[in-house]
Amino acid sequence: xxxxxxxxxxxxxxxxxxxxxxxxxxxxxxxxxxxxxxxxxxxxxxxxxxxxxxxxxxxxxxxxxxxxxxxxxxxxxxxxxxxxxxxxxxxxxxxxxxxxxxxxxxxxxxxxxxxxxxxxxxxxxxxxxxxxxxxxxxxxxxxxxxxxxxxxxxxxxxxxxxxxxxxxxxxxxxxxxxxxxxxxxx
Amino acid sequence: xxxxxxxxxxxxxxxxxxxxxxxxxxxxxxxxxxxxxxxxxxxxxxxxxxxxxxxxxxxxxxxxxxxxxxxxxxxxxxxxxxxxxxxxxxxxxxxxxxxxxxxxxxxxxxxxxxxxxxxxxxxxxxxxxxxxxxxxxxxxxxxxxxxxxxxxxxxxxxxxxxxxxxxxxxxxxxxxxxxxxxxxxx
Numbered sequence: 540x541x542x543x544x545x546x547x548x549x550x551x552x553x554x555x556x557x558x559x560x561x562x563x564x565x566x567x568x569x570x571x572x573x574x575x576x577x578x579x580x581x582x583x584x585x586x587x588x589x590x591x592x593x594x595x596x597x598x599x600x601x602x603x604x605x606x607x608x609x610x611x612x613x614x615x616x617x618x619x620x621x622x623x624x625x626x627x628x629x630x631x632x633x634x635x636x637x638x639x640x641x642x643x644x645x646x647x648x649x650x651x652x653x654x655x656x657x658x659x660x661x662x663x664x665x666x667x668x669x670x671x672x673x674x675x676x677x678x679x680x681x682x683x684x685x686x687x688x689x690x691x692x693x694x695x696x697x698x699x700x701x702x703x704x705x706x707x708x709x710x711x712x713x714x715x716x717x718x719x720x721x722x723x724x725x
Numbered sequence: 726x727x728x729x730x731x732x733x734x735x736x737x738x739x740x741x742x743x744x745x746x747x748x749x750x751x752x753x754x755x756x757x758x759x760x761x762x763x764x765x766x767x768x769x770x771x772x773x774x775x776x777x778x779x780x781x782x783x784x785x786x787x788x789x790x791x792x793x794x795x796x797x798x799x800x801x802x803x804x805x806x807x808x809x810x811x812x813x814x815x816x817x818x819x820x821x822x823x824x825x826x827x828x829x830x831x832x833x834x835x836x837x838x839x840x841x842x843x844x845x846x847x848x849x850x851x852x853x854x855x856x857x858x859x860x861x862x863x864x865x866x867x868x869x870x871x872x873x874x875x876x877x878x879x880x881x882x883x884x885x886x887x888x889x890x891x892x893x894x895x896x897x898x899x900x901x902x903x904x905x906x907x908x909x910x911x
Contacts, residue, residue: 694748
């Protein structure tokens with residue numbers, strides 16, 4: 540008889556899926572993303588398919604505040620964990636699906652795994668960096684926009700050591716976007 | 726009768742052609758490029774064809790010192806201008822083709838144009854940034870390696886304003902290199 544699957548053996552996968560300027564910024568220094576397309580053009584560069592593949596999100600506080608400023612909450616009914624050291628006020632309209640956490644990436648991944656989540660979408664510069672440094676991101680999809688903005692909030696930050704990646708494939712789009720998918724190796 | 730072509734109308738083009746880590750560094754903080762392939766594998770990712778297309782090089786002092794440390798001077802008989810505020814000592818073995826200059830990018834491009842050069846290869850982080858900010862680079866080819874090194878010498882730096890680019894095409898290689906070519910728009 541096979542042993543039952545223990546908590547330890549539950550598989551959880553985390554992915555980043557993010558757009559950056561060619562110089563590697565995810566937003567201007569003040570958080571503005573005016574240089575990104577507004578999504579009204581019909582083409583979504585694979586975002587919907589990716590979003591459908593995840594069953595929970597982990598985002599940083601800054602990303603959360605940015606997303607709150609949008610006309611519409613973009614994450615539907617997907618569970619969202621906002622990483623924040625301080626307690627956050629979650630608006631009632633999204634309180635059913637949004638919670639805050641001050642856990643470390645490792646602890647949070649354990650908790651999410653125990654709750655049965657299989658594929659987590661990690662978003663926001665600091666959050667992605669924290670998960671990467673903890674070895675807890677398996678895939679990164681970066682969509683490079685054909686613009687240099689000179690300064691801002693970088694996607695990547697310091698690492699404790701080199702992190703090698705396996706290039707899984709690159710797509711190019713008519714508007715100049717170049718989207719590369721990588722598997723994170725250790 | 727057509728007017729003679731004046732100095733002003735001489736066409737000079739400048740290109741950058743450079744490899745970076747996925748997090749945008751061209752070298753480690755100390756200048757090391759140990760994470761780049763040593764070129765012994767046969768594949769050159771289009772470098773030879775690009776090198777053949779240029780008739781002069783402009784490189785920064787740090788790149789010059791790095792290149793001097795190589796076993797072999799890699800630029801053959803192509804004229805090389807090393808940008809440096811202070812006077813440099815050029816080894817005799819390369820003194821025929823290498824000179825130093827403290828000119829601004831604009832002045833240097835004028836001088837090179839007057840000397841009849843048509844296509845200049847601009848190399849080194851600070852040098853590329855200076856030429857880009859002066860609006861003097863027309864094409865950039867970036868080869869992204871599948872590695873994060875966390876810190877180092879960045880390819881790009883602050884800009885006075887957004888710089889828009891036109892994506893000309895991206896090639897992907899079996900070893901995971903992703904090479905994108907851009908035209909710089911103003």
